[in-house]
Structure formats: structure tokens, C-alpha cells
Amino acid sequence: MKRRDFIKLAGLALAGAGWGRATQAADRKRPNFVVIYADDLGYGDLSCFGHPTIRTPNLDRMAAEGAKLTQFYSAASVCTPSRAALLTGRLPIRSGMCSDRRGVLFPDSGGGIPASEVTLAELLKGAGYATGCFGKWHLGHLPPFLPTNNGFDTYLGIPYSNDMDRVGGAGRAGITNPKVAYFNVPLMRDDKVIERPADQTTITRRYTEAAVDFIQTHKDKPFFVYLAHNMPHVPLFRSKAFEDKSLRGLYGDVIEEIDWSVGQVLEALRREGLDKNTLVLFSSDNGPWLTFNEHGGSAGPLRDGKGSTWEGGMREPTIAWWPGTIRAGSLLTDMASTLDVLPTCAELAGARMPEDRIYDGASMVPLLTGTGPGRRNIMVYYRGTQLRALRKGPWKIHLYTRTEYRGQTLEKHDPPLLFNVEVDPGEQYEVGARHPDIIADLLAEVKKHQATVKPVPSQLEIPLPKA
Numbered sequence: 512m513k514r515r516d517f518i519k520l521a522g523l524a525l526a527g528a529g530w531g532r533a534t535q536a537a538d539r540k541r542p543n544f545v546v547i548y549a550d551d552l553g554y555g556d557l558s559c560f561g562h563p564t565i566r567t568p569n570l571d572r573m574a575a576e577g578a579k580l581t582q583f584y585s586a587a588s589v590c591t592p593s594r595a596a597l598l599t600g601r602l603p604i605r606s607g608m609c610s611d612r613r614g615v616l617f618p619d620s621g622g623g624i625p626a627s628e629v630t631l632a633e634l635l636k637g638a639g640y641a642t643g644c645f646g647k648w649h650l651g652h653l654p655p656f657l658p659t660n661n662g663f664d665t666y667l668g669i670p671y672s673n674d675m676d677r678v679g680g681a682g683r684a685g686i687t688n689p690k691v692a693y694f695n696v697p698l699m700r701d702d703k704v705i706e707r708p709a710d711q712t713t714i715t716r717r718y719t720e721a722a723v724d725f726i727q728t729h730k731d732k733p734f735f736v737y738l739a740h741n742m743p744h745v746p747l748f749r750s751k752a753f754e755d756k757s758l759r760g761l762y763g764d765v766i767e768e769i770d771w772s773v774g775q776v777l778e779a780l781r782r783e784g785l786d787k788n789t790l791v792l793f794s795s796d797n798g799p800w801l802t803f804n805e806h807g808g809s810a811g812p813l814r815d816g817k818g819s820t821w822e823g824g825m826r827e828p829t830i831a832w833w834p835g836t837i838r839a840g841s842l843l844t845d846m847a848s849t850l851d852v853l854p855t856c857a858e859l860a861g862a863r864m865p866e867d868r869i870y871d872g873a874s875m876v877p878l879l880t881g882t883g884p885g886r887r888n889i890m891v892y893y894r895g896t897q898l899r900a901l902r903k904g905p906w907k908i909h910l911y912t913r914t915e916y917r918g919q920t921l922e923k924h925d926p927p928l929l930f931n932v933e934v935d936p937g938e939q940y941e942v943g944a945r946h947p948d949i950i951a952d953l954l955a956e957v958k959k960h961q962a963t964v965k966p967v968p969s970q971l972e973i974p975l976p977k978a
């Protein structure tokens with residue numbers, strides 16, 4: 512089904528369900544959604560997740576008023592597939608938004624999110640929501656793939672990573688030392704470039720102001736805000752007000768500005784009286800970029816980071832906030848994933864999910880509202896198109912491992928490595944020899960999952976069309 516037809520159909524379905532001419536009173540009953548997505552933030556980089564020197568009072572308050580999710584996964588360990596999974600509710604292998612040759616989309620990429628995918632924004636727009644995207648997109652920078660052609664009413668942001676379009680300074684020093692290189696990345700409003708290079712020192716602040724402005728403008732109807740910061744992906748930038756403030760140095764400054772941003776958004780919701788009717792979710796697209804040493808973050812107790820299918824690559828520091836609905840101070844240890852966000856929002860918005868495709872998640876409404884357990888018992892860990900690990904309950908097998916970005920070779924494990932990631936979240940103690948039955952059970956789950964996968968052409972390998 513084409514997207515536009517889907518939006519029309521979704522609108523009709525809603526009309527049938529009584530939402531079509533929803534009064535403002537009825538509309539107010541449907542919650543707003545705000546998804547705040549950091550870039551390369553590690554599991555251990557917030558005070559409320561144990562960082563000893565980074566101060567995040569706003570996120571700490573958000574967690575105290577809401578719920579901390581300690582076993583929440585991104586569906587990939589790098590940017591493009593992770594974002595595709597969040598916005599489609601489907602594993603990137605189903606949409607072609609992953610590749611073994613190129614981990615993510617680049618400025619010389621000609622592909623992007625396929626028109627056949629139904630994004631969360633399209634689903635909610637079809638249900639009458641106002642939709643705004645502020646920040647990093649990374650699902651294709653050519654016109655058909657931009658946010659405003661994928662369900663968002665408006666967009667302000669850098670369409671890919673902030674270390675792309677580099678001018679000068681080869682190698683790592685070129686990324687971490689602003690004196691030797693700069694990044695000629697565009698800042699776009701809707702489908703137009705409005706600034707190039709984007710001034711990244713003010714980027715976190717400007718995304719925040721745009722998101723707050725959108726909330727104020729759309730306070731009388733349901734809205735979806737996707738605030739996807741470009742930070743703390745290297746190169747690191749922060750505004751004047753945050754320079755040299757954090758005990759953690761430059762990286763800490765950057766996180767503390769993101770924390771300020773979260774405070775601004777939550778304060779805007781309180782000010783407009785929307786706090787009791789808005790679900791806010793904070794998470795990160797993948798783990799810390801460890802190869803950048805002190806410019807990269809920390810996965811805390813978890814093993815490894817960005818690019819890896821060890822826990823530190825994909826388990827993210829996640830907070831859900833909805834005063835009056837999510838019990839304040841909850842600690843939710845059930846497994847969940849960005850793949851569950853679309854089904855959650857669909858249920859709460861009364862939007863019907865398309866039935867012609869496989870979804871890889873389930874609604875988190877019971878978990879978040881305390882009315883039932885989490886519905887996720889299995890998580891699969893892909894790198895590109897390769898399934899490298901699978902978790903079922905507390906058990907995780909690794910079929911392949913590789914510490915990414917450090918020149919290690921891929922290791923195949925036969926029999927697979929086995930860890931109990933609840934007893935041993937740091938994946939330090941391999942226990943396969945003691946549990947051949949558990950390995951056999953998880954291998955059966957691998958087979959079952961793989962039988963559902965029909966690989967599609969990779970969007971990440973399509974070159975830019977010649978001008």
C-alpha cells in the first residue's frame with residue numbers, strides 16, 4: 512500500500528471509530544507524544560543511570576516523576592538502522608535500511624526510507640496528529656526521503672550525522688580537533704537548506720527552541736514531537752552557556768546541555784497544562800562511541816559500545832514520563848525496545864497499524880501504566896544484515912562477536928556463547944557448557960525468527976544519482 516493511500520485509509524478508519532470529526536474535548540483525551548533521541552549516548556552517561564560526574568538534574572527529575580527502563584534496546588548499534596527501526600516499528604532488515612558494506616547513509620547515498628514503509632509520523636498524522644521533527648534525520652537526505660515527505664508537517668535539522676561533509680583534517684584528530692577540520696553539514700528547514708555549514712555550537716539549543724515552539728503552537732490538538740539531537744555524536748559542540756561547566760569535560764558539557772533541553776521541553780508541557788496528557792520518552796540511538804576515548808561516552812556496567820552487539824552497543828538509558836499515568840519513581844526492568852514505540856503510540860492514539868506487514872514490537876502500554884507485564888521476551892541483535900545474537904528472557908547467545916571500530920575481526924561462535932544478562936549484565940561470565948538445553952532453545956528461536964525474514968535490497972548501497 513502506498514503511504515498516501517494509507518494515511519487516507521487510516522483517516523477513514525478513525526472516522527468510523529468516531530475520531531474523524533473529533534471534538535477538541537475528545538482530542539484532548541488522546542495523549543501527545545514526545546520522543547527525545549540522543550545520538551551515541553551511553554547507558555552510563557546520566558546521573559540517574561550512575562554517572563559519577565555528569566550532572567543531569569532534569570533527566571533525574573524526569574525519572575523520579577516517571578519510569579526508568581533498564582532493559583530497553585535500540586534495534587541497531589548504529590544511526591541509520593536504529594532510527595529506521597524506531598520510526599517504522601520494524602527491524603531494518605525488513606525495510607532495507609541496513610547494509611553489511613556501509614553501516615549508515617552518507618552524503619553520497621542516493622537511498623533512504625522506502626515509500627512503502629509507514630512511519631510513526633505517517634500513522635499519527637493519519638490519526639489527526641500534528642507532527643514535528645527537530646534534529647538529526649539520517650533516513651535519506653534526498654527529497655523523497657526527508658521528514659516532510661514521511662509524515663512530518665515540519666522539519667528543522669541536520670539530515671545526517673554531524674561529522675559528515677568534513678573539510679580538512681584526515682583521521683581522528685580531524686574529528687576531535689576543531690582547529691584542523693570543519694563539517695560542512697547543512698541545516699534544513701522542511702526541504703530547504705537554510706544554513707551551511709550549520710553552526711553546531713547552537714544546534715542543541717535551536718532544536719530545543721523549535722520543539723518548544725511547536726508544542727506551544729499545537730497545544731490545542733494532539734501532537735507528536737520527534738526531537739533527535741545530533742549530540743553527543745563526535746565532533747562535540749555546546750553553546751556558550753555550557754562551556755567548561757561539567758566535571759566530565761567537553762563530553763559532560765554536551766550531555767548537560769541535552770539535559771537542559773529535556774528540562775525546557777517538560778517545563779513547556781507543564782506550562783501549557785499538557786503534562787498529564789503527554790507521554791515523553793527519552794532514549795539514545797546506540798551506545799557510546801568508545802574509540803573516541805574521552806570524547807565518547809560510557810556504557811556503564813555494560814560491555815562495549817557503538818557498532819557492537821554486546822549489550823553496551825544497543826541497551827540504552829531510557830526514561831518514560833507521563834505524570835498521573837506512569838507511576839512516579841518506577842523502575843521497569845522488563846525488556847522493551849524502540850521497536851515497541853510505534854505499537855505503543857498506535858494503541859494510545861487509536862490508530863490502526865497496517866496489517867500487510869510484519870511488525871517486530873508490541874505495545875508497552877501495560878508495562879508503562881502498571882496494568883501488566885512487558886510483552887517482549889525476545890530481542891534480536893543485528894549488525895547490518897547479520898543476526899549476531901539473540902536474547903530470550905535473561906539468556907543471550909552470541910553467534911558472532913566483534914568489538915566494533917577497533918580493527919578486530921569477526922569471530923564466529925559454534926557453539927554460541929551464552930550469558931545470563933540479568934545475573935551478569937556486563938557479559939563477563941560465559942556459561943554455555945552448563946546449559947546446552949538453553950542454547951538449543953535459543954537456536955530454535957533464531958531459526959524461527961530467520962524464517963520470517965525476507966531480505967530486501969539495501970537502501971544504504973544506492974549511490975547518489977549523477978547530476
Ligand SMILES: [Ca+2]
Binds near residue numbers: 550
Ligand atoms: Ca548514533
